[in-house]
Amino acid sequence: MERPQNRGNDQMRTVRIIPGFQKYPDGSVLIEAGDTRVMCSAMMEEKVPPFLRGKGSGWVTAEYSLLPSSTETRTQREASKGKISGRTSEIQRLIGRSLRAVVDMPAMGERTLWIDCDVLQADGGTRTAAITGSFVALYLAFKKFKEQGIIETIPVKDFVAAISVGIIDGTPILDLEYIEDSQADVDMNVVMTGNGDFIEIQGTAEGTVFSRAELDQLLELAGKGIQELIALQKTILGV
Amino acid sequence: MERPQNRGNDQMRTVRIIPGFQKYPDGSVLIEAGDTRVMCSAMMEEKVPPFLRGKGSGWVTAEYSLLPSSTETRTQREASKGKISGRTSEIQRLIGRSLRAVVDMPAMGERTLWIDCDVLQADGGTRTAAITGSFVALYLAFKKFKEQGIIETIPVKDFVAAISVGIIDGTPILDLEYIEDSQADVDMNVVMTGNGDFIEIQGTAEGTVFSRAELDQLLELAGKGIQELIALQKTILGV
Amino acid sequence: MERPQNRGNDQMRTVRIIPGFQKYPDGSVLIEAGDTRVMCSAMMEEKVPPFLRGKGSGWVTAEYSLLPSSTETRTQREASKGKISGRTSEIQRLIGRSLRAVVDMPAMGERTLWIDCDVLQADGGTRTAAITGSFVALYLAFKKFKEQGIIETIPVKDFVAAISVGIIDGTPILDLEYIEDSQADVDMNVVMTGNGDFIEIQGTAEGTVFSRAELDQLLELAGKGIQELIALQKTILGV
Amino acid sequence: MERPQNRGNDQMRTVRIIPGFQKYPDGSVLIEAGDTRVMCSAMMEEKVPPFLRGKGSGWVTAEYSLLPSSTETRTQREASKGKISGRTSEIQRLIGRSLRAVVDMPAMGERTLWIDCDVLQADGGTRTAAITGSFVALYLAFKKFKEQGIIETIPVKDFVAAISVGIIDGTPILDLEYIEDSQADVDMNVVMTGNGDFIEIQGTAEGTVFSRAELDQLLELAGKGIQELIALQKTILGV
Amino acid sequence: MERPQNRGNDQMRTVRIIPGFQKYPDGSVLIEAGDTRVMCSAMMEEKVPPFLRGKGSGWVTAEYSLLPSSTETRTQREASKGKISGRTSEIQRLIGRSLRAVVDMPAMGERTLWIDCDVLQADGGTRTAAITGSFVALYLAFKKFKEQGIIETIPVKDFVAAISVGIIDGTPILDLEYIEDSQADVDMNVVMTGNGDFIEIQGTAEGTVFSRAELDQLLELAGKGIQELIALQKTILGV
């Protein structure tokens, strides 16, 4: 089996992160991974959800949306259906948890950072691109707040990036694109820190199962990809 | 009163239309009017709404969305609220009607063309930019279907573009940007054809009224702007 | 082409406004325009929406509903569908804007005047009848509040009425009834003040377009009709 | 304790039933009981709900709505809330069951008769007035269908009317108006046929209880009131 | 006609009430009536609904749910449908009213007691079992609060239980099970106190009517059943 564009099994698609993509958000990027394109932004609101009021801590929350025209077959707009799908809800929660894992929320003050991830084009790996891009948008927002004297230090404890890995016909591969996704026997999303630790692992067999040995290979591939993504984030952020 | 960037009262912002902005839709553009940016796409579905089934006619329908990060203060996601606002609903209906006015729907066959207008950045005039951009996306889609032999001719009877005009401190001006919008006493959206006829006029006094003489001035400004937009559409489409 | 009951092209249907139609509202009328019948009421609430709290200004808001039995074919109840249609939402917003244009909202105090327009019978022109009738209900409510010493003067700056005009087979006509509405090539709703200025113009071509000359004829017809309506409002209100 | 207008404890308010109140429905009345006014209509639809398809039987279903301006304090519109209240749902089901009890549904053919009860003014007893008025609207609709040859006989087995009874300060009274309703210790709605049999009894103690003897007195009062209502229905219908 | 298991017409199914069925609620029982099984719980919340705030009174409210697997044919989950059916809404209101009729709400303090009735198995009479079981759960909760010193006395004025009665083929019977329910011509739910007074009577003819004599027989049967249920409640509660 050959991958599209003769990609190696452990080779990621070209990733670009364009900072300052939008003018209103406090932090904003467009992240491209191959043909996948996600617009990620961070906007501060001067209040926290009810469960945190008066507790002296901030909050980071994320929303995700697949735009109708981002997919091969048009995706029905969730606003028109009047509710968010289970898939969207899962992804939103995953992005939020991943970012909160590295943010020092008490150091933010009683504020919410809203992360919005709108998928302009979906060619596989939108949720992991959203996490990788959102981290940069969040960092840019905090940098701006520090420059404005709103906070004293950037309340971020480590870098975060995410990648998908999977198994097709018995072969573990890194960074699945859409056409590969649909053939994969196993699909796994991994979120890791700059330090090489895990924040999330979500592995799912699709109509089959996977062994411990296969799991080990997938985690190794993911680790390699995430190191490359974090190197790119550092270049963009100049840190 | 001086306009931002010393624009003349009858001068539009710079407009750019980038065709082929997305890879999946049948037709797709990014339209920029100053800092306003709307992604417009057209995607065909091989069926029509129930009221048209078996009648041998096609249909064109539009959806519009202000992305949360597109506005100065974050806009709550309609999918999260579980319903579409009155404003969104009005705009969607306006875009759909404007396009249907120039499409020969029986010549489309029993198909629906879905138009999606997603606002990436909102600096005034998003609904009129959406109409102007959508027309190009729609035309590109029909051109593709003609090339593929799905339809015999491009079922479009005339060009369509739209612009906003308004009155600030008694002065009629063309193409309001966001900062002007909020000060306007009168706000009017005009949709016209290449032939110079009207499709829609929606004029609203905001806390004041307007005279017949003012109306005439506004319509003249709108006519001038729309001619420029249609000239640009023709250049982009090479017709 | 002949109009029903041999009406002239510039002739309105007989309009009746019955004040005091309901006992609980602060102001209430039944307005009849031919067979169209709309029950309009105004009820005060001693609070304002969140965006106005503490700003010393009042608010006027309107709701509109087509009762299921008001139309030739039964209209599904929006409460049963669980949401308001785009059409209803547009009309509600139009009624509210039209009335707010002539109300001195700071002079109301921090109160909301709720306008309800329930269509008992729909034979064309329900939204314009709703505006014309609601103005009388609103005026009656303010008159009552003045008599009760709640406000010092009636905070109304001018009269407001509305009418529909349209083009059928190339002929501009005034005040379309239902059977005409469905054949009209152009449909326009005009809201004007007692002073002859415009508050709203909403003109829509239905499957065709309209020229500047046609627009001028339509506005002239509308002006004539609105003058007659405002004369009637004055008679009813005794002012 | 004296009742408003010195009504006797076993005396109903004046009831008026105005047939043909609306022009579109197949059957239509306005029923007034004192200041309570309910517009009742019956409209045929040429299909039945899924559970009856192909079974050769018709269906009768009812919807009920308290218009916002019908109550002393404005009632929030259920369409705006996006759902029907428990109270509305109960009343709709009660009206539907009461009418179905006397309709020969197989004789209707596979059709649905939609009953709409819109309360224009609510001064107590709206649900019972809705039942009493709807029966007349339904009968008028069937009469029209018979005249049109759609059905051969009027598929109605008996008359139906309803009334409320209650206990205030230990005294059983007939036909409570709004001011009495709020003081009642027991509130009971009774639906009976022309033959004097029961279709529904719904009695509720409000913060107290009621004895068997009190129940007997309430049922006697209800029987008296319903006889009078059915006599009025017969006069109106000329049967 | 013979009843299942040769039950006599005035004979109830075996009823069991198992207190302490769940560990978290303040009061909890499983009630079984034949194969009907309802889990009833009472949980205190330290606040009251808005309409009672600051009035020094408590509140009792109930929710009811038929679990999907509790019925012969699977019942669609209301959470999945996104709304509560009319039937559920009616039953919830009935349970709440029945309990509030015997609770001294001012003596509760400003607290809400939430009653949850989840039907694990539905073989007829679930709403009446829910009332009978909930009363025990409520009493157990109040007993616990008294032991904890939260309240001084158990704020309960009388016992409450409920039973269904009905008429099949002209014969009045007590405590209908599911197979009987579907054949019943009349279905009546009766809620009574330990003192023998009524709280609610809800009798419905299903496609027929019932006479006064039949009503009397039904009420007698219900009285007999409720006495037995209250005796069982007393045994369980040891009072």
Add this chain to the structure above:
Amino acid sequence: MERPQNRGNDQMRTVRIIPGFQKYPDGSVLIEAGDTRVMCSAMMEEKVPPFLRGKGSGWVTAEYSLLPSSTETRTQREASKGKISGRTSEIQRLIGRSLRAVVDMPAMGERTLWIDCDVLQADGGTRTAAITGSFVALYLAFKKFKEQGIIETIPVKDFVAAISVGIIDGTPILDLEYIEDSQADVDMNVVMTGNGDFIEIQGTAEGTVFSRAELDQLLELAGKGIQELIALQKTILGV
């Protein structure tokens, strides 16, 4: 740190699976893991979702609900909120995927097996108990269909069970109960087959991260627990 009841770090709570807990479902169990109690049922419906119609394959789908009284603080009913939470949606999808991984869906015929998991008491590990219990309910349903001749063989390819593991204060432990859950730094749910392969791994760091070495320890603990659960399933099913 000591675990409640001095449980060893690799020791599961006592698990009980009670088959035939409900009378209507095709397969039904109550599963208890310590104080966690989940009622699991399997009910057949003779149709498949639209995307499978005419494809000759069956479907397995699951719904999950936390009953309001199952948690220490009452959980608001999702039917009352009008929507399913993100957490519920995630769990429902996880249960469905886990079961479908071992079912031979073409061998089921065009039928849907509905799995319902209703949590009667929640003391940690409800989703993994739901998977473990549902597998038994599903197996019992298929066994019944085989006995009835509806299917020829039991279309199940392997056993499935699930368990949670986590890290508290640096110590990996098996089968977290509620009090441990809230203190856990890492929380992982693992779904495995009888053969020792993985179906799902979902590991989440809560406010911290976890290393590769910790991951290995967690997977070992999970494997041990799942073997014990599958042994119990085999005993219950007698296979």
